[in-house]
Amino acid sequence: MSVTKRYLLAAAAAVLLIGLTFIIPSFTSYQLAIVCAYLCGIAGLTLLTGAGGQLSLGQAALMAAGAYSYALSANAMADAGAEGPLLLLVPLAAAVFGAAVLGLAVGLAAGRLHGPYLAGFTMALVVALPAVTSTFSSVLGGDQGLWITVEKRPTALRGIVSTEAWQAWLAVICSVLVLTLLANLLHGRFGRHLRAVRDNPVAAALAGINPARTKITAFVISSAAAGMGGGLLAYTTQSAGPGAYSLVFSLFLLMAAVVGGIGSLTGAVWGALLLVALPHLISTATSRLELSADLSQRLDGNLAVAVFGAVLILVVLLAPQGIQGLLVRAGGRLRPPPSASLPPRSTEPAPPSPATAPSRIPAPSGQLPATPKGQ
Amino acid sequence: MIRSKLRLGTAVLAASALGLASCASPDEGGEAADVPGITDTTVTVGTHQPLTGPAAAGYSTISPATKAYFDYVNDKGGINGRTIEYIVKDDGYNPANTQTAVREMVLQDEVFALVGGLGTPPHSAVLDFVNDNEVPDLFVASGSPTWNQPEDYPYTYGFMVDYPTESRILATYAQEEFPEATYCFFGQDDDFGEEFQTGLEAVLGEDGLADAQVYSTANTDIAAQISSMKEAGCEVNFLATINGFSAQAVGTAAKLGYFPQWMASSAGGDFNTLSGYLGENTDKLLQGFVSANYLPGYSDTEDEWTAKFAEINEEYNAGAPFDGNTIFGMSIGYLFVEALQAAGENPTRESLMEALESGDVTGNGHAPLGFGGDSHRGYTGAMLTRVDNGVQSYFGTPYVVTGTEAEEYTVEEYTGERTAMPADGLPE
Numbered sequence: 001m002s003v004t005k006r007y008l009l010a011a012a013a014a015v016l017l018i019g020l021t022f023i024i025p026s027f028t029s030y031q032l033a034i035v036c037a038y039l040c041g042i043a044g045l046t047l048l049t050g051a052g053g054q055l056s057l058g059q060a061a062l063m064a065a066g067a068y069s070y071a072l073s074a075n076a077m078a079d080a081g082a083e084g085p086l087l088l089l090v091p092l093a094a095a096v097f098g099a100a101v102l103g104l105a106v107g108l109a110a111g112r113l114h115g116p117y118l119a120g121f122t123m124a125l126v127v128a129l130p131a132v133t134s135t136f137s138s139v140l141g142g143d144q145g146l147w148i149t150v151e152k153r154p155t156a157l158r159g160i161v162s163t164e165a166w167q168a169w170l171a172v173i174c175s176v177l178v179l180t181l182l183a184n185l186l187h188g189r190f191g192r193h194l195r196a197v198r199d200n201p202v203a204a205a206l207a208g209i210n211p212a213r214t215k216i217t218a219f220v221i222s223s224a225a226a227g228m229g230g231g232l233l234a235y236t237t238q239s240a241g242p243g244a245y246s247l248v249f250s251l252f253l254l255m256a257a258v259v260g261g262i263g264s265l266t267g268a269v270w271g272a273l274l275l276v277a278l279p280h281l282i283s284t285a286t287s288r289l290e291l292s293a294d295l296s297q298r299l300d301g302n303l304a305v306a307v308f309g310a311v312l313i314l315v316v317l318l319a320p321q322g323i324q325g326l327l328v329r330a331g332g333r334l335r336p337p338p339s340a341s342l343p344p345r346s347t348e349p350a351p352p353s354p355a356t357a358p359s360r361i362p363a364p365s366g367q368l369p370a371t372p373k374g375q
Numbered sequence: 376m377i378r379s380k381l382r383l384g385t386a387v388l389a390a391s392a393l394g395l396a397s398c399a400s401p402d403e404g405g406e407a408a409d410v411p412g413i414t415d416t417t418v419t420v421g422t423h424q425p426l427t428g429p430a431a432a433g434y435s436t437i438s439p440a441t442k443a444y445f446d447y448v449n450d451k452g453g454i455n456g457r458t459i460e461y462i463v464k465d466d467g468y469n470p471a472n473t474q475t476a477v478r479e480m481v482l483q484d485e486v487f488a489l490v491g492g493l494g495t496p497p498h499s500a501v502l503d504f505v506n507d508n509e510v511p512d513l514f515v516a517s518g519s520p521t522w523n524q525p526e527d528y529p530y531t532y533g534f535m536v537d538y539p540t541e542s543r544i545l546a547t548y549a550q551e552e553f554p555e556a557t558y559c560f561f562g563q564d565d566d567f568g569e570e571f572q573t574g575l576e577a578v579l580g581e582d583g584l585a586d587a588q589v590y591s592t593a594n595t596d597i598a599a600q601i602s603s604m605k606e607a608g609c610e611v612n613f614l615a616t617i618n619g620f621s622a623q624a625v626g627t628a629a630k631l632g633y634f635p636q637w638m639a640s641s642a643g644g645d646f647n648t649l650s651g652y653l654g655e656n657t658d659k660l661l662q663g664f665v666s667a668n669y670l671p672g673y674s675d676t677e678d679e680w681t682a683k684f685a686e687i688n689e690e691y692n693a694g695a696p697f698d699g700n701t702i703f704g705m706s707i708g709y710l711f712v713e714a715l716q717a718a719g720e721n722p723t724r725e726s727l728m729e730a731l732e733s734g735d736v737t738g739n740g741h742a743p744l745g746f747g748g749d750s751h752r753g754y755t756g757a758m759l760t761r762v763d764n765g766v767q768s769y770f771g772t773p774y775v776v777t778g779t780e781a782e783e784y785t786v787e788e789y790t791g792e793r794t795a796m797p798a799d800g801l802p803e
Binding site: 025026027030034131134137141142143144145147163164233236237238239241243244246280302 | 427467468469470471474475478479482483495496499500503504507564565566591592594
């Protein structure tokens with residue numbers, strides 16, 4: 001029942017946001033599309049780092065894998081003469097698949113690492129990206145990246161919706177889909193396994209959960225979400241290049257997840273919004289001020305980074321559970337009833353949800369043989 | 376619980392999107408005939424430039440020069456009573472940023488036209504967008520022939536002499552001057568290098584290049600490539616490199632005790648910029664360095680354009696160092712003002728495009744512009760410069776490259792006169 005309701009609400013959210021694109025200016029629609037694309041990547045981190053406790057700095061590389069998968073498949077299909085919805089959906093699927101495959105490869109190694117070692121390893125992925133693209137520049141287009149043939153909005157819609165609104169539609173639908181799937185996973189058996197492994201791998205193994213497999217699965221799922229984000233970015237910006245997926249961007253994604261509230265998917269929404277809105281608001285503000293050309297040139301681009309850093313420090317000091325944590329606390333003060341957030345780092349195995357609670361103690365069949373440890 | 380979370384998420388997204396929407400700037404009002412970016416007193420244009428990031432060192436001084444020229448024009452009363460407002464957005468040479476910056480200028484700031492957007496990768500990313508939105512996309516600061524596709528991209532016009540043209544001119548000169556030499560090539564690992572090499576081979580023959588090496592901007596160590604060229608006995612080396620890598624090539628070769636004749640593209644042959652990289656030995660290292668150019672030379676104090684631009688630079692650009700980038704920026708500014716003037720008293724986007732198609736807009740280069748109904752090519756020729764005792768100056772006559780397709784380009788000497796500078800450097 002609750003799952004059905006979740007689907008209904010997700011559909012309602014999608015319809016509402018799509019309706020919104022008829023009201024807002026097209027530049028804002030474009031920003032909405034970017035927010036949704038970032039949201040996919042950040043939500044993946046929420047699952048991996050928030051629920052799974054695996055600190056990854058490499059989300060941008062996985063988004064890049066999605067973007068390049070999109071670019072290569074879309075261009076190959078366009079060369080072969082494909083058009084219509086196929087040219088839109090197949091590359092998106094390829095983006096998710098490509099990133100998931102990379103995620104699996106990374107996850108297999110990452111399953112053995114933890115803490116700073118994992119962070120270092122995933123960071124190396126992002127740092128290596130420009131070298132990879134220039135080494136295989138005949139396929140990946142070097143520093144310049146790839147220019148993508150994209151399927152534009154259907155002819156029937158031209159004149160009714162702008163390109164930007166159409167991009168926003170696609171991004172809204174895809175990100176709502178990703179968020180719903182992630183919410184299902186987090187609130188289901190997999191989410192409980194994940195948190196159990198995060199909080200105490202030994203205890204989790206004793207309970208019949210295979211920690212390595214759970215970690216790797218988390219990596220693959222998080223990568224697939226990032227791949228969807230990368231695919232959406234590739235579609236919206238019509239290009240895939242190493243410059244768009246820098247280390248700074250990767251750190252920004254993690255910062256957004258932390259500032260928004262690493263424990264919850266709603267926090268990811270906050271983070272994604274902040275990531276797009278903050279630089280925009282800052283540059284709008286500085287352009288309204290009468291600054292000397294030299295000073296505004298120095299501030300342009302740099303000020304947003306500084307403000308983001310300051311916000312991160314403040315959030316970590318004052319509200320370790322991020323914006324979402326703050327809101328929940330504020331909401332809790334207004335009306336006392338049950339708190340509505342996943343307690344991060346709780347020692348309970350899971351917040352029991354009525355639909356799935358009965359199956360929570362014994363591990364499902366098929367998982368036991370893999371965990372002989374301590375038995 | 377889940378429900379409340381999702382509901383909250385939806386509310387958050389919706390509220391924030393509305394918030395963003397309300398930030399959009401409202402119409403300023405007072406628009407003449409409802410042309411985007413044009414009011415009775417102003418014309419708003421925009422550009423995207425690498426003010427930060429890897430390309431900033433070589434190119435961040437261009438837009439201040441353009442702005443200085445516009446300020447000068449505005450002080451002289453503007454164009455038909457309208458002053459030019461020039462929006463500069465930093466994209467850090469990153470196509471992903473260019474996407475956002477250009478959309479903001481076109482959709483939110485509602486610029487009349489884009490002027491001098493810089494860089495092949497950044498600008499390629501917005502080519503479809505600006506043409507779909509029918510925004511004049513003028514004088515792209517890149518030598519790629521991509522901008523000359525009037526059929527597919529009717530709103531985009533080039534500016535710089537393109538790589539196929541420039542490479543053919545350098546190769547022709549090399550054949551005349553060093554007929555027996557071993558020719559080699561060092562270029563950037565993208566369209567720039569590729570098209571340059573194709574152009575060189577079109578003149579020198581399929582196997583005219585004894586060695587061809589490439590570099591990636593991500594890797595500044597090019598010792599392997601230069602050693603290979605030295606081993607191959609290269610005597611004349613063509614460079615399809617940006618300034619930083621031209622300097623790197625010359626410096627690395629000198630460390631290896633290797634002093635060939637260099638022939639550089641205009642994109643990487645500005646003496647002042649190179650000397651910034653090479654330091655105190657610049658004069659010795661760059662002695663005899665040949666490069667193509669088509670705009671007034673900044674060291675050419677006899678040139679009326681150079682003198683005027685230097686004066687404007689002193690007064691409106693706070694006396695910033697005067698170099699090739701300054702001339703480049705001001706020349707783009709001049710060309711836009713000339714086009715705007717030709718677009719009539721009450722310019723529209725259509726009349727601006729017509730003015731350019733008429734071919735009456737001439738610019739200030741040593742070679743003619745290729746603008747017309749079926750060509751959006753920028754400068755169609757170039758002249759060569761040589762460095763002698765630390766001074767880079769023009770020599771010989773300009774070349775022009777004619778033909779409609781790159782495959783059938785032919786190089787000729789250009790005998791036409793450059794347009795004289797109108798009084799005060801203001802188009803009439």
